[in-house]
Amino acid sequence: MKQEQNKGADPRKKGDRSNKQKKAIGNKVLGIYLAVLLLILGVIGTAMFIVYQSENIGKQVAGIFEGIEEVQPEQESGSAEAEQSEKTHSVKGTGERKVTILSCEVLPDGTQFALKGEADAFPESDDNNLYLLAMKTYEDAVPEDAVPIACAEKKTSFMLKADILDNTADSRLYSKFVVAVKKDGKYEVLSTPQYITNPEALASYSEPYPKAESIKGLLVDPQKLGTSELDDLGVKQAAYNIPIARLLGPSTHSDYPTIIYNYNGKDYTLNGHVVSEYDYVFKTLSDKGIVITAILLNNKSDAYPQVIHPLSRGGNAYYYAFNAAEEAGTDYLEAVAAFLAERYRDEEHGIVMNWIIGNEVNVRSTWNYMKYVDIDTYAREYARAVRLFYNGIKSFNANARIYISLDQQWNRNLSSDSSYDSRDLMDAFNECIKEEGNIQWGLAHHPYSYPMTWPKFWELTGEAGEMVQESEDTSMVTIYNIDVVTNYLQKEEYLMPDGEVRSVILSEMGFTSTYGEDVQAAAFAYAYYIAENNQHIDSMLLSRETDDAGEVAQGLALGLSYQNGRRKYIYDTFKYIDTDEKDAYTEFAKNYIGIKDWEEVIIQQ
Numbered sequence: 202m203k204q205e206q207n208k209g210a211d212p213r214k215k216g217d218r219s220n221k222q223k224k225a226i227g228n229k230v231l232g233i234y235l236a237v238l239l240l241i242l243g244v245i246g247t248a249m250f251i252v253y254q255s256e257n258i259g260k261q262v263a264g265i266f267e268g269i270e271e272v273q274p275e276q277e278s279g280s281a282e283a284e285q286s287e288k289t290h291s292v293k294g295t296g297e298r299k300v301t302i303l304s305c306e307v308l309p310d311g312t313q314f315a316l317k318g319e320a321d322a323f324p325e326s327d328d329n330n331l332y333l334l335a336m337k338t339y340e341d342a343v344p345e346d347a348v349p350i351a352c353a354e355k356k357t358s359f360m361l362k363a364d365i366l367d368n369t370a371d372s373r374l375y376s377k378f379v380v381a382v383k384k385d386g387k388y389e390v391l392s393t394p395q396y397i398t399n400p401e402a403l404a405s406y407s408e409p410y411p412k413a414e415s416i417k418g419l420l421v422d423p424q425k426l427g428t429s430e431l432d433d434l435g436v437k438q439a440a441y442n443i444p445i446a447r448l449l450g451p452s453t454h455s456d457y458p459t460i461i462y463n464y465n466g467k468d469y470t471l472n473g474h475v476v477s478e479y480d481y482v483f484k485t486l487s488d489k490g491i492v493i494t495a496i497l498l499n500n501k502s503d504a505y506p507q508v509i510h511p512l513s514r515g516g517n518a519y520y521y522a523f524n525a526a527e528e529a530g531t532d533y534l535e536a537v538a539a540f541l542a543e544r545y546r547d548e549e550h551g552i553v554m555n556w557i558i559g560n561e562v563n564v565r566s567t568w569n570y571m572k573y574v575d576i577d578t579y580a581r582e583y584a585r586a587v588r589l590f591y592n593g594i595k596s597f598n599a600n601a602r603i604y605i606s607l608d609q610q611w612n613r614n615l616s617s618d619s620s621y622d623s624r625d626l627m628d629a630f631n632e633c634i635k636e637e638g639n640i641q642w643g644l645a646h647h648p649y650s651y652p653m654t655w656p657k658f659w660e661l662t663g664e665a666g667e668m669v670q671e672s673e674d675t676s677m678v679t680i681y682n683i684d685v686v687t688n689y690l691q692k693e694e695y696l697m698p699d700g701e702v703r704s705v706i707l708s709e710m711g712f713t714s715t716y717g718e719d720v721q722a723a724a725f726a727y728a729y730y731i732a733e734n735n736q737h738i739d740s741m742l743l744s745r746e747t748d749d750a751g752e753v754a755q756g757l758a759l760g761l762s763y764q765n766g767r768r769k770y771i772y773d774t775f776k777y778i779d780t781d782e783k784d785a786y787t788e789f790a791k792n793y794i795g796i797k798d799w800e801e802v803i804i805q806q
Contacts, residue, residue: 300380300391305638307365307402314397315362316378323355324389326382330354333361335376336394338531338589343379343390355382367403367596368539370466374400374592375535377637398638398698400592401599406546410554410600413437413492415779416733418742419761420709423478425746426485434761434776438740439486440494440557440708444520445537446502447475464536471540480544483551494555494645494708494742495541496606497590499523499569508533510571510582518570520560525585534586538593546598554601555740556594557645557708558587561608563626566619573618580629584637587630591640602704604645605630611678611685613668624673624689631695641697643704644690648680649711654756656712656724659794659802680710680728684806687737704739707732711744711759718770721758723790725771729778730787730799735806743775 303317316333323331332349336342350363350373361380366372377394401407418438421431431439448471452459457473486493498520499508506514507529510522524530545553562569562583571579583605591603607623615622627644634640650658651668658681661669668676671685678685689695690703697703712724725743732741748760761772777786796802 302380302392302395302638305378305395305397306399307397308362309402311403312365312367313362314365314373315360316380316395317358317360318380318392319358320391321357323391324382324384326384326389327386328383330383331359331361331391332381332383332388333363334379334381334388334390335363335373336379337528338375338377338585339526339528343381343388347388349381349388350378365397365403368465372465373397374403374596375531375589394637396588396638397592398640400596403596404599406597407599408552410602411492413740416738416740417729417775417779418492418494418740419775420742420745421482421486422746423482426482430746431486431489431491434772435779436489436491437779438494438742439491440496440742441479441482441486442496442498443479443541444498444500445534446500446505446508448472448537448540449502449505449508449533462536462540464539465532467532467536469533469536469540476544480550483545483553484549485551487548487551492555492740493545493551493553494557494706494740495545495553496557496560496708497537497541498560505533512572512574512582513570516570516572518567520568520570522562522565522569522571522582523559523586523589525589526582531589534589535593538590539597542594542597542601554598555604555706556590556601557604557606558590559583560606561647562605563607563610563621563623564619565621576621576625576629579621580626581633583626584630584633587642588634588637588640591642602641602643604643604704604706604708606645606647606708608647609649609651609678611676612674613676623678635694639698641699641703643706644686645706645708646678646683646686647709648678648683648686648707649709650679650724651677654713654715656714656716656720657793658712658724659727680707680731683707683731683738684735684804687735687806690737702737705737706739707741709742709744711757712771713756714758714760714769714771715756719789720793721769722771722774723793726774726778726787726790727794727802730803733779734803737806 300318300320303319305314305316307314330352331354333351334343334347335350351361353359353361363373365374367374374397377396379390379394380392381388381390383389415437417436418440419434419436421436421439421441425431450472451470452473454474457477460471460473460476462469462471483493499522500520501509507527508524510524510526510530513521523534525534541553544550560568565571565573565579569583571582587603587605594601594603605627607627610620610622611624612622634642650656651665655665658679661681669679669682671682673685673689675682675685687705690705695703710728712721712728714721729741732738743761745760747762748758748764750764752759753764760769761775762768774786777783791797791799794802
């Protein structure tokens with residue numbers, strides 16, 4: 202969407218940790234040196250005293266370091282608890298005691314899951330058993346009163362099985378699991394938490410992912426759905442927003458009764474009138490054979506504050522971080538995910554195959570508001586929410602795709618705390634996901650021009666030339682260097698569980714017509730050919746079908762048509778670019794770009 206908006210933020214203060222560490226280590230070394238010196242001098246009694254003192258100093262130094270690890274200035278208590286829980290999950294002692302989780306998957310019968318793991322050795326314990334303990338999505342430590350849900354004999358390779366209890370009050374679909382031993386009557390955790398990674402095994406709808414005729418897509422104007430414009434344009438992909446709080450609560454229209462949706466043993470009240478809107482949109486698009494992308498947004502609602510993350514309440518933004526950090530929030534998000542995925546998988550209501558979780562979440566001050574925290578904490582909270590939606594949606598629609606959303610600020614090393622660099626956030630997010638069970642998430646990227654008000658993205662002069670480079674360290678990623686992103690995702694650490702490269706969709710991008718309709722059309726043609734020739738890009742959704750008044754006021758006249766309905770030059774370029782007549786409608790663009798043949802600038806990726 203729009204560029205980041207710098208708002209007043211509450212940056213977390215950072216202590217001078219490195220100096221404290223150096224000082225503490227220096228003190229310890231000095232103590233050891235004195236001890237050795239006195240031993241050489243043969244002052245046995247004094248040496249024993251020094252050794253005793255050295256042990257105390259060592260304990261104090263350890264305490265200093267432990268204290269530094271635990272201090273989290275200007276953070277909510279939840280973050281401190283999360284850090285403490287990570288220590289609980291860590292295995293003290295040698296690496297030999299660490300349990301490696303190989304998989305955590307639903308079994309073919311669909312009623313149980315199996316966690317498989319291995320270890321070279323185990324710590325001493327009260328018995329010869331391994332225990333499987335369950336934790337809720339929002340929990341950061343195993344509850345003290347936890348009861349094992351499975352046990353097995355200690356073996357270097359082992360498997361623990363338990364019931365899933367899908368769609369019951371005790372459902373474990375969204376739970377995470379750890380392996381433990383019992384020592385002195387208490388459970389000692391040996392593994393990092395793991396989620397079920399194949400929720401699609403539970404889905405009754407398993408139709409294959411549709412193969413679109415082209416990557417050409419559009420952010421549709423709902424006011425034009427009843428017209429023939431989408432048919433005339435030959436749209437193959439479409440995106441539509443769902444602010445989830447709109448769904449919640451009783452119906453606002455007598456013709457559309459309130460929907461009571463029961464999930465995991467609880468009833469949820471949904472607005473039948475609002476749901477009917479999405480029924481109409483998705484049914485209309487599905488009937489046209491269009492592949493649909495739904496963008497799930499977390500708007501503020503006074504009636505349902507529980508869906509807002511506890512670190513996001515009190516902010517002032519367009520959208521807020523999803524609350525997967527508390528029981529009430531996770532319950533509602535699970536129900537929303539299940540309802541939407543279950544409803545929009547048939548011909549009666551329409552079929553949605555792509556789901557984007559949030560919008561440009563690296564811009565935390567505007568599009569995914571959360572009080573400023575370190576990037577690892579922020580990524581972990583987002584990963585919780587994505588995991589929750591992933592398991593919920595794919596448990597109903599096996600081949601649906603789940604995407605994270607990032608903007609073009611790739612590696613700006615921002616001094617402001619209003620945004621995180623999208624590369625850094627994606628790295629941190631990927632680590633969170635891999636640690637707790639790798640899944641098939643995809644990337645929904647927004648490669649707008651830099652600056653956004655300048656449509657000639659290929660003219661890299663001045664600041665634009667410095668910001669947009671063909672390097673993974675580039676500050677900005679536009680459509681011009683979008684291969685930086687797709688190449689980055691081909692790294693081994695980013696591959697999906699099956700070894701394939703993750704799906705990438707360009708879910709929002711566009712070019713303003715304020716410098717001329719022909720320039721806008723030329724920019725679109727060039728951008729389309731770049732995306733079309735990159736095998737890792739599955740769709741390109743242009744923003745938007747009709748100019749938006751708020752965006753036009755900022756110099757962003759991105760539509761195919763003006764607000765009064767008059768069509769721009771780009772309309773026909775868009776219409777024919779994926780047809781046999783494309784050359785006739787894109788030839789003009791070569792003059793603007795300064796080429797004689799598209800092969801001069803288009804590289805097959």
